Amino acid sequence: MKITVIGTGYVGLVTGTCLAEVGNDVLCLDMDANKIEGLRQGRLPIYEPGLDEMVARNVKAGRLHFTTDLEAAAHFGTIQFIAVGTPPGEDGSADVSYVAAAARNIGRYMNDYKVVVDKSTVPVGTADMVRGVITEELAKRQVSTPFSVVSNPEFLKEGAAIEDFMRPGRIVIGCDNQQAELNMRALYAPFQRHHDRLFVMDIRSAELTKYAANAMLATRISFMNELANLAELVGADIEQVRKGIGSDPRIGYDFLYAGAGYGGSCFPKDVKALIKTAADKAGMQLKVLHAVEEANAQQKHVLGNKVKKRFGNDLRGKHFALWGLAFKANTDDMRQASSLTLIADLLACGATIAAYDPVAMEEAQSLYPDQAGLMLCGTKEAALRGADALTIVTEWSQFKVPDFAVVRGLLQAPVIFDGRNLFDPSRMRERGFTYVSIGRP
Numbered sequence: 001m002k003i004t005v006i007g008t009g010y011v012g013l014v015t016g017t018c019l020a021e022v023g024n025d026v027l028c029l030d031m032d033a034n035k036i037e038g039l040r041q042g043r044l045p046i047y048e049p050g051l052d053e054m055v056a057r058n059v060k061a062g063r064l065h066f067t068t069d070l071e072a073a074a075h076f077g078t079i080q081f082i083a084v085g086t087p088p089g090e091d092g093s094a095d096v097s098y099v100a101a102a103a104r105n106i107g108r109y110m111n112d113y114k115v116v117v118d119k120s121t122v123p124v125g126t127a128d129m130v131r132g133v134i135t136e137e138l139a140k141r142q143v144s145t146p147f148s149v150v151s152n153p154e155f156l157k158e159g160a161a162i163e164d165f166m167r168p169g170r171i172v173i174g175c176d177n178q179q180a181e182l183n184m185r186a187l188y189a190p191f192q193r194h195h196d197r198l199f200v201m202d203i204r205s206a207e208l209t210k211y212a213a214n215a216m217l218a219t220r221i222s223f224m225n226e227l228a229n230l231a232e233l234v235g236a237d238i239e240q241v242r243k244g245i246g247s248d249p250r251i252g253y254d255f256l257y258a259g260a261g262y263g264g265s266c267f268p269k270d271v272k273a274l275i276k277t278a279a280d281k282a283g284m285q286l287k288v289l290h291a292v293e294e295a296n297a298q299q300k301h302v303l304g305n306k307v308k309k310r311f312g313n314d315l316r317g318k319h320f321a322l323w324g325l326a327f328k329a330n331t332d333d334m335r336q337a338s339s340l341t342l343i344a345d346l347l348a349c350g351a352t353i354a355a356y357d358p359v360a361m362e363e364a365q366s367l368y369p370d371q372a373g374l375m376l377c378g379t380k381e382a383a384l385r386g387a388d389a390l391t392i393v394t395e396w397s398q399f400k401v402p403d404f405a406v407v408r409g410l411l412q413a414p415v416i417f418d419g420r421n422l423f424d425p426s427r428m429r430e431r432g433f434t435y436v437s438i439g440r441p
């Protein structure tokens with residue numbers, strides 16, 4: 001099949017590459033000329049495990065191409081994936097202007113049947129908007145080229161994106177046209193050879209499904225974080241509680257960890273956007289999600305508050321090591337990361353910070369080009385040197401089994417604030433550390 005993917009970010013690049021991997025002919029379009037130039041030279045704009053080899057393999061095989069040429073992109077694919085960003089607008093609603101611009105370009109240049117697929121996370125009703133924009137452009141050209149609009153939300157996780165795309169748990173297709181459904185079924189057939197994972201539904205339900213999934217996951221996190229805070233106050237251990245409730249199959253163990261709050265490019269903006277959709281389109285207040293957001297906003301300060309509880313509100317002269325800048329492990333994405341809140345909290349109290357992340361250093365450098373008080377370090381050991389305590393924000397594997405003798409030797413004092421509960425508190429006591437984690441004694 002010939003496929004155009006519009007937007008070569010986390011979702012677009014993974015989608016395009018995985019579709020090429022199974023034999024399709026894929027053209028990836030981006031309006032960012034630097035990104036496209038880099039991709040043509042084999043430089044990826046993002047870190048995603050395994051993606052660079054897969055891109056190189058498919059480029060070499062002649063199945064994966066990159067362009068900034070809008071007209072060529074609109075002509076190329078029978079299937080046109082829209083995978084552009086939908087960032088939060090000022091009022092919290094999803095900004096769909098990039099989606100509209102992508103649709104407009106398709107309408108401006110298409111000259112045969114297209115299946116236009118919304119892969120970006122978009123509010124209910126966006127497919128109607130996309131259809132309207134393309135119809136408008138076709139009318140301007142006085143042509144009536146046929147097209148269908150499909151909603152196909154993406155559920156991949158950064159850090160495991162290739163695995164998620166190649167072996168999806170489910171593929172949701174919102175569709176009201178038989179031809180388009182046949183195209184989508186054929187496209188996804190190679191990704192579900194084991195058993196059918198495709199759910200075809202009406203377009204609005206598909207659009208809402210993506211928000212419902214992320215809102216549910218965010219709810220689990222905020223719920224566990226609140227319980228962790230309660231556990232601390234009443235002398236319980238959230239890890240024991242997690243095991244106790246996770247064993248119930250109706251609850252399950254996944255996504256039940258307490259921590260320093262959720263971040264990333266999806267949960268915060270999608271929770272906000274769903275709240276806004278409900279308020280604007282249905283006059284409805286989503287009370288649970290308001291609470292989820294509020295709890296998360298507070299939780300992002302949890303490490304900073306624990307540091308202040310120990311060292312006081314005036315942190316001038318204090319110096320902290322920080323391990324983990326990415327919003328989660330196996331990505332370089334720092335959008336809405338809890339590390340940003342901790343850095344702001346510590347700097348505001350006069351502390352200095354030495355930070356390290358296995359892959360997000362370039363991202364950190366561009367976010368903090370000249371931040372007074374913040375030093376970006378090349379190794380996790382370098383960050384420790386002379387610090388009054390170590391703070392841990394991201395659950396990278398390489399942080400899980402450090403050489404504790406080295407850690408103790410490099411720190412000024414053996415104190416660790418762990419926002420991801422990586423270590424066993426009693427073992428840490430034996431190792432001679434003052435160990436402060438989330439929701440545990």
Ligand SMILES: NC(=O)c1ccc[n+]([C@@H]2O[C@H](COP(=O)([O-])OP(=O)(O)OC[C@H]3O[C@@H](n4cnc5c(N)ncnc54)[C@H](O)[C@@H]3O)[C@@H](O)[C@H]2O)c1
Nearest residue numbers: 007009010011030031032084085086098101102120121154
């Ligand atoms: N990142 C994730 O883990 C994830 C997972 C599932 C769904 N999503 C959703 O997928 C969408 C994309 O997310 P992302 O993280 O890949 O975004 P991103 O910001 O990494 O990439 C978006 C890309 O689109 C390009 N772009 C914007 N407008 C364009 C246009 N008109 N024409 C061509 N290119 C254009 C930008 O230059 C950028 O490269 C969002 O709606 C997001 O919510 C993201």
